[in-house]
Amino acid sequence: MNYSSTHSYRKVAIAACFGTFLEWYDFLTFATLAVVFAPLFFHASDPNTALLASLATFGVGMVVRPLGAAIFGALGDRIGRKPVFMITIALMGIATVSVGFLPTYAQAGIWAPALLVCLRLLQGLSAGGEIGGSAVYLTEHAGNEHRGFKTSFLQLMGPLGILFSTLQIALLRSTLSPEEFLSWGWRVPFWISIVLLLIAFKARMALEETPVFLELIKNNQQTESQLLNNFKNPEIRKRMFLLFLCVSSSGAVLFFCVQVYTSIFLKTTVQISATLVDQLSIFSTVALLPLTVFAGWLSDKFGRKPIVLSGLILGAITILPAFYFMETQGIAAKSGNWTSLIIIAITLVWLSGILALVVGPQTALLAEFFPAKSRNSAATLPHNLAAGWIGGLLPFIVTWVNQCRGNTIAGLWYPTLFLATSALIAIKYLPETRDTLLTS
Template sequence: MSDSATANVHDHEPSAKEIRLVIAASSAGTVFEWYDFFIYGTLAALIGKAFFPSGNETLQLLLVWAGFAVGFGFRPLGAILFGFLGDRLGRKYTFLVTVTLMGIATAGVGLVPNAETIGLIAPAIVILFRILQGLALGGEYGGAAIYVAEHAPPEKRGYYTSFIQASVVGGFVLSIIVVIVCRWAIPPEEFAAWGWRVPFLLSLILLGISLWMRLKLSESPVFRAMKEAGETAGNPFVESFTYPGNKKRIFVALFGITGVLTTIWYTAFFSGLSFLRGPMRVDEQVVEIVMLIAGAISMGFYLLVGKWSDKVGRKKPIIIGAALSLVLLFPIFWGIGALANPGLSKAAEEAPVIVSGADCSYDPFADVQTTRCGRLLQDLTTLGVPYDIVGTPAGFDPSQAQGRLDLTMQVGFTLYPLGDGSKQIDWNDPAAHKAAVRQALEENGYDFSTQFPPFARLAGIVALICGLGMLSALTYGSVAALLAEMFPPQIRYSSMSIPYHIGAGYLGGFLPLIASYIVATTGNAYAGLWYTWAVVAFGLIVAWWGLRGGPPTDFESSDHDLPVSASNP
């Protein structure tokens, strides 16, 4: 900014009371907006039955996650649209629009009739509402983060903006609290039939509270100063890519910052939620309570990291968090699995499943598998049992096959011929062949009953998920401050929102879908973690190269030819 604009900023210096209101209103709005977005994922199983019914349970879940991903896919467009408005018209009024759009779209999902009533129109309408949610979310984070950052004194910017990061987790926690309360207040059969809609409709109440709080806010002092000095951007989107040094900053923000934080975040909370509910077969309400406690505890980590970054800079926490994630990601999930369902883990180790057959492939996106082997693999995937596919099973005597060699399943040392000559399975009846496969597995020690882990094991699961929460906090807690400091004020809203929402929208938003697909095609409940590992590994390299350490400072236009950093943006 020019000297006159800088002087105007000091003229508009907010009081301590104003800053408290800014943090409270921005954080509350962020909690409510992310609640709206996450309630869809929290109720994924019921949404699948209502809007994406299928004979293939795996396909049904994939369609739900595809709908989840669609919302994320439109976040970059929302970032462009609302980033333009935020840099041209102001921070305050832009995120008033985004929170209104989000609240209306979320409530709309709760009013859509199910697919049995109106057919394919139902999922189409739900997808439309997800698109509107994605557009709204694309403008929300940048507006809230910048608004707080531009009110905060430089020496406390990391700490003050960390409340925005904690509020994202807060939205997830709030969604679980509301679901738990609704499950408690509404009988199970009625909750499955219509009660799941209540959390969506409650969005209208949260919208009213958020608007009431945000209408009390004044415009950002930085934006007011630029407007009075006549220094607002003419076309923020174009200038984001033409401003000297900004292309490199956007690249680093996309892969070195957002790609890392978003994949770790969704792995910690959404993959953790799906992993416990699905392959580990832990009771749904137990899972919700576990995630609630772990999420609530983890919120504090973001504040600690944000405050720490004001002293050590923004780079160090991100590098440490990304590096530790590469080392600890798989061990943490192995530990969660061992505690959540030790019998299943032990059975998979002592009695591994080996499948051999012709045309032995599985298409998770097919409603009905065309081959017997495909149906067998679908059963194993639905049951959460890992498997390996080989040519001919060890120890099998072809002379005794009697026409049954085309499909076999070996569980430990027990061989089950399942081909044409077998009378054990009716492959035309999905329920019958799934029951037969399950019985064969149970005979060899597999336990598919709903799990209610004792308190000690639950405490261990909470501790491990909190470990994932700490990894997320290290890579996320200081990011709002870092992104605000990386880009010039006149195009800040657009410049930080575009890479943030491309990264969060595609690298993070598609994570549940991609990870679920990898698990479905490999039969390994842990295989989906490789997606997170690869994105974080690449992001660590980019962050190490593109960020420099040192005490954080405001953006200075004279630094545009220097490497991106918190000290020299």
């Protein structure tokens, strides 16, 4: 099949993106419901302790992502990109549907959080193989022209996953009483994932292996221990570190600040009503979608490095003042001041624009950083290590530092300093990859 045609590439992109959307939807529905899960699954007289436990459980799924990346990334270089896709999506779907049938703490005691943690571990392993590997798969089909724009659509799947989850939860909250929602309504998003799983699985069954991997097979260039070989090669090692710090970690920090922590912050710290926060989250997520594609297009025109670097610098400069601003405006918003709500919405769009600058070119960058033979394993491990250990733990770390310091925004110094450090290193060492040939 000739994937250079627009029709063929669109078919591949839709199937790959839908599967990744399902992965993100499944994985991040937990984050959307973190505040709800706190009293349902964790026994604690202090609401803050229960919230920390819920966020830590969310973080567990992120922490094991590098293990999934190591396992499935190496498999992707050995047996192909497509078979790994099928395994990861099935694993994620089964784990997510099972969350919808879990007993609560009131029903099963300590077994409730224990089972929840086990399912989060399975979700994390699956996400580790999917997220990163899907970027390699799509980019290898994209060819050498307009890769930033064509592959930027994959980055929409995370925001769309959150958007779909948030819309469902907002609809459920508006149609169910609070008692009904806490009793069974929160389970509905997890039950729905089984329908999405069947659609995604069927779509992926029709996909072909990437032309780049087929060429590797033809030339007998696969290896049984490519992940280990990556660490033996100093140039690949260096690029894995730069990908981890300057691209993937920074993108993860911004993603979880903008797409996950803002909702938690507005609901718990500012104490704006959950319904209103969900509406603000939907608005900012919708704004993020075209901004991400625009950033991918900009990276084709001006290069990957200047676009990513601008996002790192702007993030380091404005995260702290943006959250401080939202907190002060939130106080006025609770008294019915609509101007303050508009200002909060504009602030969220600004943060979304910064996030887009880093993640828009990210899909293309993941593949362009490495030679074809080592691409899947070399890209997926640092990318998932960054998302899991840096990004995934961010809501927990920021909340914990806030509570320790007795300050509502003290923890945001963590992402601020991280982005500033990444920007300084990127200025000197991050390579430009826009013109890389993927077959080499």
